[in-house]
Amino acid sequence: MxxxxxxxxxxxxxxxxxxxxxxxxxxxxxxxxxxxxxxxxxxxxxxxxxxxxxxxxxxxxxxxxxxxxxxxxxxxxxxxxxxxxxxxxxxxxxxxxxxxxxMKDQQSNYLWIDSTILPVCKNQRIQRHKSLSAIATRGKSSMGWFFGCKLHLLMNQSGGIVNTVLSNGHTADIKMVEQLVKGMTAKLYADRGYISHELKSRLKDQDIDLITYHRKNMKSIQLLKADEYHLKQRNKIETLFSLLKGTYNLVTTRARSVAGYLAGIYASLCAYQICHQNKPMIRIMEISA
Known part of the structure; x- marks a missing residue:
């Protein structure tokens, strides 16, 4: 620090x-x-x-x-x-x-993508919550229903933040991918929530190679050893989210205006970018010819 x-x-x-x-x-x-x-x-x-x-x-x-x-x-x-x-x-x-x-100097040829929920109140208080009702909506994650927004984030191998986008709570993760990677060229590693043949095809035209695991009901895809290793390192972006929420107070239920809410989010992101020294790093495995 x-x-x-x-x-x-x-x-x-x-x-x-x-x-x-x-x-x-x-x-x-x-x-x-x-x-x-x-x-x-x-x-x-x-x-x-x-x-x-x-x-x-x-x-x-x-x-x-x-x-x-x-x-x-x-x-x-x-x-x-x-x-x-x-x-x-x-x-x-x-x-x-x-x-x-x-974020300007954080672009890389290897990127990891994910999103995290930013609840603005407890579910029992949804009907009474007024201050952020203009941007907060109900959404569902692996942890259940929530009321708030989502932070979509790109991370590089050094644990740096490459790009971020805020969305409503109900917005699907795959809808924000093209906005996040616009103008970039990289290998993009994601979880099964980003599986989409149409999205993969559109990103391919942009020189973005989207790599995910396949679902059980899908035909198995043989991944390169390096890509499989990089996919296994996807948990490092979860570590980044934990740092933002646990150390830099990304999630708050005390905001009384949209401007104050956004100020708190950007302050947390800047605090991580400037102050955090031991960022979650990923060793890159080069693809052998």
Whole structure:
């Protein structure tokens, strides 16, 4: 885990180049007639959101109270808790941009794909849940029914995140594959939930080789030794999901707005990308001629 100074330097280096583009984007797309910066810079707002995800706190109010008490000297002026929440929600696009920039150099010729559920409440509270009803839907996974969203993710052999897509809870995994691998050329390893002859054919035209196990009622396919080995390593992406949920608090039931919910997800992803050092790695077995 890197220290807070190093974390801030990484974030600030990015926003020194990107901040002017970011403000121009907000003006053009959200018709912001003027820019009114807060007393905290975009780098500081993003840093606090990500630092919280790296901390041992699972409640942002407790984290922010401790920050004001112990580390207020690191900032010129810290706002109140309600204002800090507003700033993080307002600038969730900045967190998304940082997450996207961190993925740029992670492309590889070997990729693993999977999805994980992000429930926003317990099933008993579905009828009463209102804050995220615009994006959350009922879905079913191997663990049963849930109400929330899905995170679809591509991982490389170094445990790096290559691409991510959020979807509703009811969206089938195979519907998001082409969006995830657009513009890439690679071998793609997936579980049986991604079996589709039509999808495999479309990906082949894009120079993506989709490799999965076959089902029991299907004709067996003889896989290359290297491909069979790489398929067996697919559990490493489950380790990545466990780290995101267990260490970086990816799943939350405390979000009170869509913007806050998205800010929390992108902060968790950025925290893993920047701070996690022992990522789940996969040794590549070269295919012999």
């Amino acid at each position: 890197i220290d807070s100074t190093q974390l801030f330097c990484i974030i600030d280096d990015f926003f020194l180049k990107f901040e002017s583009i970011y403000w121009n984007f907000l003006k053009q797309n959200f018709r912001c007639s003027r820019v009114r910066p807060a007393q905290l810079s975009i780098s500081e707002i993003t840093f606090i959101a990500i630092w919280y995800k790296c901390s041992h706190f699972n409640n942002f109010k407790a984290f922010f109270t401790a920050l004001k008490y112990n580390n207020s000297h690191l900032f010129k002026h810290l706002p109140c808790y309600q204002r800090m929440i507003h700033l993080m929600n307002t600038h969730q696009l900045a967190l998304h941009a940082l997450h996207f920039a961190l």
